[in-house]
Amino acid sequence: MRTPAQNGELALLLEVASTPKPGNVDRHRDLDDLRFEHFLAGAVGARDGLEMAATDSAIGPAFERAIEGMAAQEGDNTQFGALLLLVPLVRATRNDLSRSAVESVVEQTTVDDAAAFYRAFEHVDVFVPDPPADMAPLDVRRGSDAIPALEARELTLVDVMDRSVPGDDVAREWITGFERSFAAADRLETKSGPLPDRAAAVFLSLLADRPDTLVANRRDETTAREVSQRAAALVDRNAIATDRDAVETFATELVDRGINPGTTADITAAGLFIALERDTVEI
């Protein structure tokens, strides 16, 4: 029987091992400067923060610790978004792991949690788009320099997430009761076969559902929509079962074009965690 922190770490490892996961690092693909082993080290490093999330520690410091540990490898940012989902989910296991339990966790976050979230950006280089003008003092790239503005406006961590929606589908999970994370877990449970294969199929289905917000922010919305529509076409004809080569080709094409649907991978990791915790998937 694994602990929630162990399941959190294992979810990160299973996510990166799942293949084909178009555009992302997976068991069969590296990016130029972000390799499979960076994700392995990132997951190992994140565990202490996940252990904190399972205890009485506040959510913000647990997240900051997870990011600091994750970033102790040369690939820099490997699992920032995934940990932003896993930390409240791990905490929610202290009751039952339900959507209402994790909603309650995020609703109880404080201004101090938000400050720790901002400090986390000092440990790692995360891609974020320019904020609107009135939010410039709260640009996460300012790190702890933004904390006074945060305190002046009395923004808690869930308030910060609320202001990142629409545009960031990791933040959207925080204000929708982790809707897509739980949907991903449900899908993992209804599929058969080895868990990484199921996770790859769920990744593709999530990508088909909604354009990936990291792609939209790094590239543009047109590209994000194109990628989502192509994933939907593959899902519609059940390509993973009937034409796996087409999915592999799509995966390699996105890597070659430098298009990385990282938000979709984050939600896949969250879904893996929920399914592991429910003990409804075997490994």
Add this chain to the structure above:
Amino acid sequence: MRTPAQNGELALLLEVASTPKPGNVDRHRDLDDLRFEHFLAGAVGARDGLEMAATDSAIGPAFERAIEGMAAQEGDNTQFGALLLLVPLVRATRNDLSRSAVESVVEQTTVDDAAAFYRAFEHVDVFVPDPPADMAPLDVRRGSDAIPALEARELTLVDVMDRSVPGDDVAREWITGFERSFAAADRLETKSGPLPDRAAAVFLSLLADRPDTLVANRRDETTAREVSQRAAALVDRNAIATDRDAVETFATELVDRGINPGTTADITAAGLFIALERDTVEI
């Protein structure tokens, strides 16, 4: 900066991610009933035992805990031998991680440590050959039923290892001051490129040096020698750099024939740990 327990877990993950690793599960190959994800879960589960090894816990109970955690996945035995090397190595980091430090660790093991080692076999199905007749009461497959015989003969854990040599090259590490584990670390440090690629090259060189004892025990010595000679031929012509296809073909052939040089993989993991601890390899 990773802790010794984190480096121990990471060494297990990097070992299984290294490819091509002829005959074994690697980033690109699964066996029929032992898949990549089982090794991921095995590494996550082993961490608590590695944490114990880094503290005041006795070596035997730390090993038993590591095995119990490792075995909490459907592949059953994934990293038994590797953990038998990692646990004393993790303990040795409390001084400097040298051959004499780890020799001192194993020399201090007790009959109670040996009893815990026997109990570990109750958590997992490890392949071991039949012992000689006078050692039958101490057959590890008897698990804790063998403990009275162990106590009657006042055998410590290093005594048990001593009686497994020759024939088991994991046990041999215990009585040679971890000779090949440190040699593996030295080789990792002199190579260049991503760490998993280096580890695959070191694995092949270790296999070339000596026939794998797991292959000898599971199959026969002739097969073990043949595999080692073929590895040596590949190393002699620097095939990893000049004819990688030949190494990949050898890797797949051994998987197809069900020949798994697991002892060589165990020593590779130990070498990875030592190199990570010395901080002479980057990840």
